[in-house]
Amino acid sequence: MTEAALIPYASLTAKQSNYIADSRNSWLNVAEGGKRAGKNIINLIAYAMCLEVHPDKLHLVAGVSLAAAKMNAIDSNGFGLQWIFAGRCREGEYKNRDALYIQTKTGEKVVIIAGGGKANDAARIKGNSYGTVYITEVNECHQSFVQEAIDRTIASSKRQLFFDLNPKPPAHWFYRDFLDYQDAEKKAGRNSGYNYAHFTLFDNLSITDEQLRAILVTYDKDSLWYKADIKGMRTAATGRIYTGYMVKNVIVTREQYKDAKWIQFSVGIDIGGTDATTATLSGYTAHYKEVVLLDGYYHKQGKDSGYTHDRYAKEIVDKIEEWGNTYPAFFACAHIFAESADKLFRQALHNELQRRKIYITVRPSIKDVIVDRIRLTEMLINQGRYKVMKHLRQWQEALENATWDEKKRTEGEWVRTDDGSYPVDCLDSSEYAVWPFKKRLEV
Incomplete structure (x- = not known):
């Protein structure tokens, strides 16, 4: 019995199920929200479904560091790609880059694993075209890396991007230079392939009502910490200057x-x-x-x-x-x-x-x-x-x-x-x- 088999599972909510279903034909999939909201797990399920049938061989998974990418996407407490594809995947290297080799319905996939927290990390993913990209905690990564990763999917047979993120201040570059435009285009009816969902702690059915009540009483509901980490709002909650601002x-x-x-x-x-x-x-x-x-x-x-x-x-x-x-x-x-x-x-x-x-x-x-x-x-x-x-x-x-x-x-x-x-x-x-x-x- 695998480690993943020992972990208790919770049902998916309608919002989570709809996000996964919509990801099949969406070029951009973004799961944003508060801490412990299940964003990463939901995105990994959607991404694994994509990999299973994607026609291209080479793909990219990244995080702010190589270790973060492995922890959040490859392992992910027993819910990562190595567990979803247990028995038909192996870790290795591809052209001196860490990689996960996966046997799928449409042939072998090579998933390059990379860190993207520094400006020069973009150079490490150049030279390849990727069928898909999954970046966990995307707004923690360097702007040049994220932009390079997005550009590297232009020649994909079926271009698909998957991002998960905890909120940042509203004017953060990821919103200002990328996501705000996608939102505006979708609102105008010109971006039907954009799949966005906002998740919070309240969407995580693995947390019981009793646990949820006990957690919530420990937070000041008017604090920016609560708004950012629990409600998943785009605001600064760490390193703030005006801590008395309410x-x-x-x-x-x-x-x-x-x-x-x-x-x-x-x-x-x-x-x-x-x-x-x-x-x-x-x-x-x-x-x-x-x-x-x-x-x-x-x-x-x-x-x-x-x-x-x-x-x-x-x-x-x-x-x-x-x-x-x-x-x-x-x-x-x-x-x-x-x-x-x-x-x-x-x-x-x-x-x-x-x-x-x-x-x-x-x-x-x-x-x-x-x-x-x-x-x-x-x-x-x-x-x-x-x-x-x-x-x-x-x-x-x-x-x-x-x-x-x-x-x-x-x-x-x-x-x-x-x-x-x-x-x-x-x-x-x-x-x-x-x-x-x-x-x-x-x-």
């Missing part, structure tokens, strides 16, 4: 502040170059008790295109005029702090304000040490004095998903991650607006 304590509505007496307004502007350009309007209540991010301007330009300084100045002054009409005291007590490194933009903004007869001085942003700016925001959040209007989606996403750069942190340097995985420019512009009032806010 939606229920920070997000507010205009209705809540309709009668507020504002004693100060400030606008912070960050010019993003090839990234986003943002402007944040902050308001301060009596005695600087609260900071409220009231509104903002956000424009994400591409690498090959962007607005001129004059156009950004015009659009931001359009917002400034709007804010002046919304808040009667705005023009009497507003300050503007614009990107200190971009003198040309500040001049363009000054010219546009003068042209419209808006006499607010444009000052260079006070950058100081970025960690100090971060700590001020963190302090205000923890004290319950930092609020964000509900409609400011990108600002909420940034606060929720901001993380410390892990590599820099191990070197003893505290640096905020700035890799495009969340709209960090919103944090910069909001800090430019708030930092000049640090002494008043710390009273």
Whole structure:
């Protein structure tokens, strides 16, 4: 009796069965969701069915490392490919690469096993065309490796990709550069071969109701940890900067502040170059008790295109005029702090304000040490004095998903991650607006 035969089995849910059935004729199969949701097992069953009848000989299985690929896909606690094909497969090498040889209905399959966590790992899978690719924890792998693996299936007789993943922040490259496009195409009716399913702990029938209840009481349901690991939502839960950030304590509505007496307004502007350009309007209540991010301007330009300084100045002054009409005291007590490194933009903004007869001085942003700016925001959040209007989606996403750069942190340097995985420019512009009032806010 094999090891797999000793493991108790649980029934599949309708969602799991449908995902497996739909994978037969789908070119892209993605199982995403929370921890212990059964994603890996469901995908392996679907992938094994694909291998059994696929016309091509050579295939690829990968993970963030070679060991991870073997553990999650080849073994997988008795549910991996070596157990599914027990008695008709063997481990070996193919052209000096680790491989699993499988006897199937359509002949022998050679499944190359590889690690993909580093940029140079892509070079190790070049030179071959693969009939199928299965990458476990795909968004932990390096972007260049994943893209190379996808490209290597272009000549397949029946192109099929299988990915499983735990969620990352919404702007992670895998969503931004790949999955978001697939989602949009499917929604538009142009991607019928895309098979996606979201699984959570609640879909795993091997966990009893009693066990599930006992597990759930150990988590704070409002925490990002719960949202990421249990509900499988795309959010950051490790290495977070603003650990005190909770939606229920920070997000507010205009209705809540309709009668507020504002004693100060400030606008912070960050010019993003090839990234986003943002402007944040902050308001301060009596005695600087609260900071409220009231509104903002956000424009994400591409690498090959962007607005001129004059156009950004015009659009931001359009917002400034709007804010002046919304808040009667705005023009009497507003300050503007614009990107200190971009003198040309500040001049363009000054010219546009003068042209419209808006006499607010444009000052260079006070950058100081970025960690100090971060700590001020963190302090205000923890004290319950930092609020964000509900409609400011990108600002909420940034606060929720901001993380410390892990590599820099191990070197003893505290640096905020700035890799495009969340709209960090919103944090910069909001800090430019708030930092000049640090002494008043710390009273």
